[in-house]
Amino acid sequence: MFARIxxxxxxLSAAGAAALLWLPFVVVKANRIVPGEPRALFEVLPxxxxxxxxxxLLLAAVVAVGVPSARVRxxxxxxxxxxxxxxxxxxxTALTPVGNKVVRIAAGAAFWxxxxxxxxxxxxxxxRLRPGPLRRILFLLIFLGVSVLALASGLFDHLSVMxxxxxxxxxxxxxxxxxILLALGSLGAAAVVGLPLGVFCYRAPRLREGILGTLNVIQxxxxxxxxxxxxxxxxxxxxxxxLAERFGIRxxxxxxxxxxxxxxxxxxxxxxxxxxxxxxxxxxxxxARGMGMTNTQVLVRIELPLALPVILTGIRVVLVQNIGMVxxxxxxxxGGLGTFVxxxxxxxxxxxVLLGAIPIVVLAFSAAVxxxxxxxxxxxxxx
Amino acid sequence: xxxxxxxxxxxxAATVVNDVSMLIESNSITVIVGTSGSxxxxxxxxxxRLIEPSAGQVLIEGKDTRAExxxxxxxxxxxxxxxxxxxxxxxxxxxxxxxPRLLRWSSARVAARVDELLRxxxxxxxxxxxxxxxxxxxxxxxxxxxxxxxxxxxxxxxxDEPFGALDPIIRAKAQEDLLDIQRRFGTTIVLVTxxxxxxxxxxxxxxxxxxxxxxxxxxxxxxLTRPTDPFVSRMTGLADRAMRLLSLxxxxxxxxxxxxxxxxxPAAASLRDALxxxxxxxxxxxxxxxxxxxxxxxxxxxxxxxxxxxx
Amino acid sequence: MRIASALxxxxxxxxxxxxxxxxxxAPVFAPLTQFGAPAIYDQGNLLSLALAHLGTVCVAxxxxxxxxxxxxxxxxxxxxxxxxxxxxxxxxxxxxxxxVAVLAVTVPLIGFGEKPxxxxxxxxxxxPIFENTIVGLQTxxxxxxxxxxxxxxxxxxxxxxxxxxxxxxxxxxGIRLSLVINVGTATIGSTVAAKGMGEVIIAGxxxxxTAFVLQGGLVTALMAVLLYEGMVAFERRVCRTVQxx
Numbered sequence: 061m062f063a064r065i066x067x068x069x070x071x072l073s074a075a076g077a078a079a080l081l082w083l084p085f086v087v088v089k090a091n092r093i094v095p096g097e098p099r100a101l102f103e104v105l106p107x108x109x110x111x112x113x114x115x116x117l118l119l120a121a122v123v124a125v126g127v128p129s130a131r132v133r134x135x136x137x138x139x140x141x142x143x144x145x146x147x148x149x150x151x152x153t154a155l156t157p158v159g160n161k162v163v164r165i166a167a168g169a170a171f172w173x174x175x176x177x178x179x180x181x182x183x184x185x186x187x188r189l190r191p192g193p194l195r196r197i198l199f200l201l202i203f204l205g206v207s208v209l210a211l212a213s214g215l216f217d218h219l220s221v222m223x224x225x226x227x228x229x230x231x232x233x234x235x236x237x238x239x240i241l242l243a244l245g246s247l248g249a250a251a252v253v254g255l256p257l258g259v260f261c262y263r264a265p266r267l268r269e270g271i272l273g274t275l276n277v278i279q280x281x282x283x284x285x286x287x288x289x290x291x292x293x294x295x296x297x298x299x300x301x302x303l304a305e306r307f308g309i310r311x312x313x314x315x316x317x318x319x320x321x322x323x324x325x326x327x328x329x330x331x332x333x334x335x336x337x338x339x340x341x342x343x344x345x346x347x348a349r350g351m352g353m354t355n356t357q358v359l360v361r362i363e364l365p366l367a368l369p370v371i372l373t374g375i376r377v378v379l380v381q382n383i384g385m386v387x388x389x390x391x392x393x394x395g396g397l398g399t400f401v402x403x404x405x406x407x408x409x410x411x412x413v414l415l416g417a418i419p420i421v422v423l424a425f426s427a428a429v430x431x432x433x434x435x436x437x438x439x440x441x442x443x
Numbered sequence: 444x445x446x447x448x449x450x451x452x453x454x455x456a457a458t459v460v461n462d463v464s465m466l467i468e469s470n471s472i473t474v475i476v477g478t479s480g481s482x483x484x485x486x487x488x489x490x491x492r493l494i495e496p497s498a499g500q501v502l503i504e505g506k507d508t509r510a511e512x513x514x515x516x517x518x519x520x521x522x523x524x525x526x527x528x529x530x531x532x533x534x535x536x537x538x539x540x541x542x543p544r545l546l547r548w549s550s551a552r553v554a555a556r557v558d559e560l561l562r563x564x565x566x567x568x569x570x571x572x573x574x575x576x577x578x579x580x581x582x583x584x585x586x587x588x589x590x591x592x593x594x595x596x597x598x599x600x601x602x603d604e605p606f607g608a609l610d611p612i613i614r615a616k617a618q619e620d621l622l623d624i625q626r627r628f629g630t631t632i633v634l635v636t637x638x639x640x641x642x643x644x645x646x647x648x649x650x651x652x653x654x655x656x657x658x659x660x661x662x663x664x665x666x667l668t669r670p671t672d673p674f675v676s677r678m679t680g681l682a683d684r685a686m687r688l689l690s691l692x693x694x695x696x697x698x699x700x701x702x703x704x705x706x707x708x709p710a711a712a713s714l715r716d717a718l719x720x721x722x723x724x725x726x727x728x729x730x731x732x733x734x735x736x737x738x739x740x741x742x743x744x745x746x747x748x749x750x751x752x753x754x
Numbered sequence: 755m756r757i758a759s760a761l762x763x764x765x766x767x768x769x770x771x772x773x774x775x776x777x778x779x780a781p782v783f784a785p786l787t788q789f790g791a792p793a794i795y796d797q798g799n800l801l802s803l804a805l806a807h808l809g810t811v812c813v814a815x816x817x818x819x820x821x822x823x824x825x826x827x828x829x830x831x832x833x834x835x836x837x838x839x840x841x842x843x844x845x846x847x848x849x850x851x852x853x854v855a856v857l858a859v860t861v862p863l864i865g866f867g868e869k870p871x872x873x874x875x876x877x878x879x880x881x882p883i884f885e886n887t888i889v890g891l892q893t894x895x896x897x898x899x900x901x902x903x904x905x906x907x908x909x910x911x912x913x914x915x916x917x918x919x920x921x922x923x924x925x926x927x928g929i930r931l932s933l934v935i936n937v938g939t940a941t942i943g944s945t946v947a948a949k950g951m952g953e954v955i956i957a958g959x960x961x962x963x964t965a966f967v968l969q970g971g972l973v974t975a976l977m978a979v980l981l982y983e984g985m986v987a988f989e990r991r992v993c994r995t996v997q998x999x
């Protein structure tokens with residue numbers, strides 16, 4: 061211990077300390093829209109609690125600077141984050157007069173900076189431990205489980221974000237479901253169309269440039285533009301064919317967004333399918349044909365399984381991309397968590413924005429972790 | 444017996460295989476040797492129709508290879524290529540079981556065959572059956588490649604530069620093993636290589652190809668003593684043709700009754716190796732012994748020298 | 755290739771023509787409007803909006819390049835090696851952060867207008883450039899590095915004369931990617947009152963005027979494509995002597 065000073069740890073600790081001393085820990089607002097008053101950590105918590113939190117943070121800083129063991133660092137970071145979370149929850153409770161539903165207590169800059177620093181420390185420690193794919197998913201599930209439990213327990217209910225949630229609870233569940241459905245649904249449709257299209261492009265090199273080029277052009281059209289452009293034809297379709305309207309195909313709403321997302325998802329899937337197939341060992345394919353497999357058998361038993369890791373990587377890219385883009389769909393009435401984001405922007409209510417943005421980031425992150433692990437598990441050839 | 448009749452392959456204006464005819468005897472090893480671009484690989488791949496001929500036909504046991512769909516034909520012919528082409532995502536056992544499964548053998552029969560082949564190729568089933576190709580050494584991968592080709596008990600085995608990627612010591616062992624396999628299973632083997640030493644070591648008959656034509660197709664001895672084309676003698680090498688000729692006969696075949704005070708030489712060793720031993724020892728004869736050590740006769744320097752030139 | 759160059763030229767010509775004399779294109783867009791709505795965007799000067807859009811993107815890209823390349827160099831030096839694994843993880847995490855979320859989070863902190871858009875574009879544009887700088891610097895052929903040291907170059911000379919020039923194709927590719935993504939993301943900046951083509955699109959969405967949406971979308975897409983092609987041509991000129999993978 062203390063043989064070498066860990067420079068990353070020193071940097072993070074310095075940043076965290078500076079934040080704690082000079083930036084507000086929480087911000088107290090009399091109501092939703094007025095700017096708030098900053099409060100420091102020791103102002104808002106009773107002495108013992110504040111000292112406890114400070115002690116945990118100090119421990120994390122010491123470990124960060126002097127202890128090289130990854131497990132200890134992870135443990136210290138987790139303790140620090142827990143202390144921080146409890147402190148901010150307690151601050152919320154302490155600063156809210158009983159029965160008052162109007163006042164808003166928001167986490168201040170110091171909280172966010174400390175959270176980021178501790179988060180970086182934890183992430184760095186996890187990276188050093190080099191967990192396998194299954195263990196990474198386990199970490200993710202533990203993290204998600206603990207977070208959900210903590211939120212459900214009512215500890216954080218006095219914080220402004222949770223207040224916004226309380227007001228919008230039913231809508232939140234609906235928009236969350238809508239967001240996930242749109243992202244996954246468009247991905248599924250694109251996979252069903254994109255995989256065969258990718259195989260086709262692989263077998264027909266001359267058409268490949270044209271198809272990939274067209275898909276590339278589609279990618280450069282900005283999302284809201286494509287949503288908007290698709291609104292007119294879909295609207296016309298709904299007007300001309302009443303049956304379409306019964307199925308939910310309308311000019312506004314989720315339909316143009318879903319169609320646009322489908323189009324955006326095609327390029328990564330098709331491109332990665334071609335790339336994956338091209339990287340399959342020529343010798344294996346020749347041996348398979350020489351053994352008497354039909355072309356279909358070679359494709360299904362040899363080429364596609366060996367191309368699978370690259371194809372799955374494409375799907376991962378698409379899923380994360382879609383989760384982000386569904387946010388924008390809110391602008392054309394498509395629903396999803398973006399509704400909260402843009403409403404919050406419109407009302408200058410940061411907490412509403414956070415209510416939308418935080419789940420979006422968590423969804424994207426979880427999708428990335430799960431699919432990356434899946435790619436690693438499926439890569440049988442390398443095991 | 445495989446009858447290759449007037450086989451030709453053209454790509455546009457270029458003729459890669461030009462009117463080749465040859466009769467390949469059953470239960471033998473036929474080697475097709477030539478430099479790169481001679482058309483030897485193309486010729487081989489026309490036998491199992493991985494390349495369709497522009498003209499001519501191939502008859503296996505009197506039956507035209509075009510009489511059935513290509514992929515069904517190939518399930519009855521073993522095929523080994525340079526680099527093996529083992530399926531990286533399947534275990535060794537699954538690789539070997541590929542064609543039997545395509546032929547819908549029962550699981551028990553497949554498992555038994557996989558086990559048998561692994562043992563024949565000196566790979567302990569317990570250790571290697573569930574391993575993946577990338578966990579094996581180059582030599583082991585090559586053996587699995589050949590085992591896989593033989594899994595469905597084909598009468599014919601086609602091999603395209605199968606030992607090219609191996610280092611010299613492993614290659615020698617692999618070539619010896621191939622001779623053993625052929626004797627054991629009685630397969631008709633057609634092997635393509637650019638290595639003349641390999642051709643002489645393995646081939647019962649050797650076809651020398653250049654620019655799409657077979658220049659000479661004969662027993663190795665004949666290629667040395669009665670070359671029909673300057674190219675053939677260039678390929679076999681003029682400088683050490685005598686040595687090559689000596690390498691084609693074993694000590695056991697030439698040993699005469701009698702004893703010798705010279706070095707001991709195994710009956711299976713070639714005359715070239717025996718000559719080397721005699722020279723090294725300074726004696727003028729060697730004692731030829733069987734595999735178990737019993738003396739078979741003696742081999743004089745004069746007898747060896749007599750075999751070093753055309754009869 | 756001829757067809758591609760011709761298409762590019764036509765695209766550029768059309769774009770410039772449309773921005774300079776938009777009213778001439780009115781007949782093309784008129785069929786897309788309803789109830790006699792204006793066919794061409796009339797709530798602002800299209801040319802100045804396009805230039806403002808490009809300006810925002812380029813300023814953000816310039817800032818991202820300086821910071822990202824600088825950090826990339828630092829992290830691949832022996833002194834900064836500690837930070838390398840974390841940098842990789844950050845790049846990974848950053849890629850999963852939707853660009854819209856970055857924008858959404860900066861606005862409440864900074865306010866409305868150009869600034870949050872610039873910051874969001876800067877932050878999101880850092881990643882492709884940072885990642886490519888690291889990969890480019892780390893894949894310098896070891897034989898070349900050894901030859902450079904053997905010749906007597908100092909570490910700084912090696913960096914400037916050997917490593918950076920060899921990494922240039924990858925770095926430029928990262929800048930190109932960053933630019934193209936940002937052109938699209940900047941349209942959303944208009945939801946927070948930043949000046950740009952997003953204004954046209956959103957006006958169209960609000961008033962149900964597909965002509966506006968199409969104009970905004972096409973101009974943005976054309977700008978992105980032309981920027982992409984321009985960068986490719988620039989890369990080819992600059993990296994002519996460097997062999998890329």
